[in-house]
Amino acid sequence: MRRFILIAAVAALFVSPMSPAALASSDAEHPKEVEWHHSGPFGTFDRAAVQRGLQVYREVCSSCHGLKYIAFRNLLEIGLSEDQVKTIAAEYTVMDGPNDDGEMFEREGKLFDYMPAPFANEKEARASNNGSMPPDLSLMVKARKGGENYLYSLLTGYMEEPDGVTMAEGMAYNAYFHGHQIAMTPPIDDETVEYADGTKNSKEQIAHDVVSFLAWTAEPTLEARKRLGVKVILYLIVLTLVLYGVKRKVWAKLH
């Protein structure tokens, strides 16, 4: 067994230098360490939090940020009923067509439609946002170093700029953003949304909920992955033990 520990150690040595310290040259603060229901080998999404996060996204984020890889049908996976999802979908208008007269027309959203983008194109998005482009949020948790912790820190990391810092027009100061000057003004505060389930709507809670939701949008298959992973690893451990036994038996014959 010892030699495999050795092998593993060498493999680890190979692997360790590859997680490069991208933040080494950045002046941003290191993200806060936050607990997430979906982390760890047995982690699952906190359905209630994800649903509240959906509400936050719809009431706050969606005016500027798209969620283009999420279809309404996907919302069935976070514990909403088909009727609830149909109701949500119907609150959106979707461009369809052309119809028999050759014209595009608007209709209510349906299960198979994807979340409509807030802006028709990048130019319109920039024009409406002081020249900045609000990125799509579908993959945001996987697309930033630090993942959930970073997004949570960013959402709760707005503050008054320190003395001597000159802010550019329309920018806000954020301790966790690279360069500190972010075009997104503080999106959430205490009581920004009203939760139907009575959860306290503090700024931290709202941020935590919406990040839980975005963790789900970034990887809806996370639970399936971890479930299968536990099974596969248990299987491989048993198989390896048996193979070890067979190996000893076979080599014992050698004489």
Next chain:
Amino acid sequence: MSGHSSFQSNNAIVKWIEYRLPIFSFVNEALVVYPTPKNLNYWWNMGSLAGVMLVVQIITGVVLGMHYTPHTDLAFASTEHIMRDVNYGWLLRYMHANGGSMFFAVVYIHIFRGMYYGSYKAPRELLWWLGIIIFILMMATAFMGYVLPWGQMSFWGATVITNLFSAVPILGETIVTWLWGGFSVDQPTLNRFFSLHYLLPFVIFAVVFLHLWALHVHKSNNPLGIDIKGPQDTIPFHPYYTVKDLYGMGIFGIIFAWLLFFAPNLLGEPDNYIPANPLVTPRHIVPEWYFLPFYAILRAVPDKLFGVIAMFASLLILFVLPWLDTSKVRSARFRPVYKMLFWAFLIDCLVLGYIGGQPAEGIFVVVGRLGTALYFLFFLSLPFIGWFERPRKLPESIAKAVLESQGGSDGGSSGGGGGAPDGAAAKAEDRG
């Protein structure tokens, strides 16, 4: 590989086929009765593991190719389609992406094992060459595969690496334009990379075949580095090494599965989940971990052309290793000076790997240059070491060495006398 045959069968169908296509005796020769040194340790598991990983990569790759679209507008979206909608698509993609890393990890250990035990020396120089060719093909394949998801790192990695060729005097720009099929990395580049990424693994497969062919001519090297002197030195490949390889695959599979299921993005870059944007470069461009030592060497030289030359040289110098090393003794176990140098070289490669992942500034630049110098110094010192080094006395034969080590460590075996070769192997790895 299969001149005379010890293969016998009474099955009429087997005989019918064998008479027309001697595939059974071929497999028998190559994988069953194939005489293998008794004393191989677990470092010799890497070859078969690499073979398995190649097959895993080809299978998952072909399957991913059924859902992927090599178009700049659709590549990123089709990758997400695989992750979200295709049945088990997430599994297949993560297996392929992390499989590449596992493949490289295994191959690196395989290469270092060859260097430690002198497996590149006569008469195995061609075997070694074929291995390096496989390694280079793997690098090309991995690089082009990384471009396919068309994220930010894909795009800028492709831009930076193809621009290496612009260092070529006079023809540089022409070559780069030719590689791109345009004036920047764009649709033609993506499309040809997809095509080549699909093709190259099959080329690798063919070279692996040659690699095995060459291997089977002079048989495996072994931890003692001495030749096989007779049947008492060997055991049949099956069942001894088939089962040992399978056991190793089990351990390997657990590590792979852990990575795949619980940390699938550990080795990836977050930036690659941002769609490619030709107008914005990510703040910190890093290649995949397995390229980092070479990337460090590239950056260590403060001149474009010579940096590129140094990087390619660091790879190509492996080809002349069998002639740089003038010692007649293969295994580092009997070469006190070479052994020290080997470990220094291994550490140097790891340091270079670390430097390659850091920004090119301050102390990292200094260490990178030092590491690069040491890298080449290792190779260039080999001829002299072979000259003045006094190797330790070699054992007479593999069989004898195995028996001796058994006497020491395994005197208590009773009855069937189990586990003796294990004891030998364990002994061998004390230094491995």
Next chain:
Amino acid sequence: MTDSTGGDGHDPSRRDFLYVAAGGLGAVGAAGFVWPLVNQMNPSRDVLALSSIEVDLSGIEVGQSITVSWRGKPVFIRRRTEKEIADARAVPMDVLPDPEGDEARVQKAEWLIMVGVCTHLGCVPLGQQGEYNGWFCPCHGSHYDTSGRIRKGPAPLNLVVPKYVYLDDNSVKIG
């Protein structure tokens, strides 16, 4: 890996058990690995989500047909004339290769809705043609009647009627 315990090379039952266990586990693992490779070729979730369409019938006159696309295949929607309905219903069962009453193929006699794919080898038949004034497949000469039933030629079965429901008088949901 010293050989302190259980180095009993002469216990056949334990050895056999180990071999069988290893073989069995290996087979299970192989099957487990193959299943995702097979299943990935089944329709993905976004494809399944698009498996129904709604069609507006209001613009179709008697005697007209439209063709809509459903799951990548053409669906014929024909507003049949009185004569076509009468023709279809007059056919005795025993002349039909694939006996099926016209009443069983439509929910409202006026509207014939069926998948426009020849049951022979998958070509799209032409409308209001052939010896029975229904559909005619140009690929290999199959003739269908005004109920879309096979009458002559190599096709074995009638044109398939998909699942559909009328949402109201003027619209139907297919799938």
